[in-house]
Amino acid sequence: MKLYWGDLHNHCGITYGFGGLENALAAAVEQLDFCAIIGHAMWPDMPERTEELEFLVDFHLKGFAKLRDNWEHVRNTVKMWNVPHHFVTFQGYEIHSSEFGDHHVLSTSDDLPLIHAASPAELVAELAPLPVIAVPHHVGYTPGYRGANWGAFSDQISPAVEVFSKHGCSMSESSAYPYWHTMGPRDSRNTIISAIRKGLRFGFLGSTDHHAGYPGSYGDGRVAVLATEKTREAIWEALLARRTYAITGDKIACSFTVNGAIFGSEVTVTGRRVLALNVRGCDFIERVSVYKNGELWKMADGLHSAQQRMPESHEKGKYKVRVEMGWGDNTSGFLWQGRARIDDGQIVSVETCFRGQNVLAPTPEMQDNPDINNLGNKLLEYSNHTAEWTCMTFKNVSTRHPQTAALIFELEGDPNSRITIEVNGQIFAYSLSELLEGSRSAHLQPYNSEALLFHRAVPEHAYCFQSEWHDDEKERDCDAYHVEIKQVNEQYAWISPVFVHS
Known part of the structure; x- marks a missing residue:
């Protein structure tokens, strides 16, 4: 499946x-x-x-x-x-x-x-x-x-x-x-x-x-x-x-089983319960929490283990780099036309993180506009070495409500590989080595302008998590196990329970 x-x-x-x-x-x-x-x-x-x-x-x-x-x-x-x-x-x-x-x-x-x-x-x-x-x-x-x-x-x-x-x-x-x-x-x-x-x-x-x-x-x-x-x-x-x-x-890919039964299942187990979790995220995995019958049962610190091992300068592998666009003072919409290129490496996948304008309920002053979110957000094409897109961003509603857009590039290469982004006629480029040190930002105009952010590069072992736990204790006739995944960028996944009958 x-x-x-x-x-x-x-x-x-x-x-x-x-x-x-x-x-x-x-x-x-x-x-x-x-x-x-x-x-x-x-x-x-x-x-x-x-x-x-x-x-x-x-x-x-x-x-x-x-x-x-x-x-x-x-x-x-x-x-x-x-x-x-x-x-x-x-x-x-x-x-x-x-x-x-x-x-x-x-x-x-x-x-x-x-x-x-x-x-x-x-x-x-x-x-x-x-x-x-x-x-x-x-x-x-x-x-x-x-x-x-x-x-x-x-x-x-x-x-x-x-x-x-x-x-x-x-x-x-x-x-x-x-x-x-x-x-x-x-x-x-x-x-x-x-x-x-x-x-x-x-x-x-x-x-x-x-x-x-x-x-x-x-x-x-x-x-x-x-x-x-x-x-x-x-x-x-x-x-x-x-x-x-x-x-x-974020499209956090998860597999969670109890004695081989996938999330959502009901399974009968007479002895030990073996819980297995496999996660492939989009950013540093900060924390994994396993719940039993609604109570926190196990917790794993994904960020600590990831920080114990950062890539060597010559080490080849996979990395994820999020490129985010937006900010500025434009309330009517700012159109981005972008192109990415990877040198000394290749693009494995591209995930879009596009938003519509923020509306949750009508207010007396709002009038319907059929094209309110006809924004042209589109990944036009991508190959092993290039990607092209267009997207629209707006002034952030508040300091807690972003209206930015982003793409997550999964790259294969080493710290010397280089990603170049051309947006609206301007070119910005950084090596994975620089992005492993931290994020890099740039502005399109001198002041209060739209900006571009290369997030910190994430090595594969830091956006992946795998573990297994054993449980020999029955608490109910039907015990429910579910999992919460938290990334450092505040993106979450909540995995449906496995229901275990004794």
């Missing part, structure tokens, strides 16, 4: 989001294998319209009506973009619920009807016998305030739960990426850890919940799926089997 990367929860102007549907799908193709464009469809227990809630209620009702009026067009467009083995789409839409928490339904059927229901469970039942699942998302909000309702949770309709998005991380009350949206803070009762401690079983998903039509927008949430091939049927089977894990942005 192979890892495929996707976003199963992205919004655009088909309801109360922004941006064109075709533009959203075109952006997804550039850096994902699959996606679902989700329209907001209903809120059965929405608060009553008052003067204070006038805008909230009105934009929801207008969005729901817009999706209903255009459902056939939306459904047919999504169907058209599904090309087996090239790019996969799923049909779906969202149901808000104060009582049960928000869910988006997903389906492999292009005949999925848009119907109204009183709850996520009722909606799935009404859509039967079509293949449909309901994915709870931003579950960490207050119970009864559109947070999860674990008492009503059913893994029969929800084999996986979204644990990270633009809303933040819902793994635990102390996880990185807290909730800062107007919907409120995280509540420990509604975290993923709380659900695992209750004995609930589900896989982990990451998706953007981005509201301006940019699936896979870097840093906002993505999902990895282990499937036999890139088709709707194969990826759907993997979702049902919970062979999934959540990532923030």
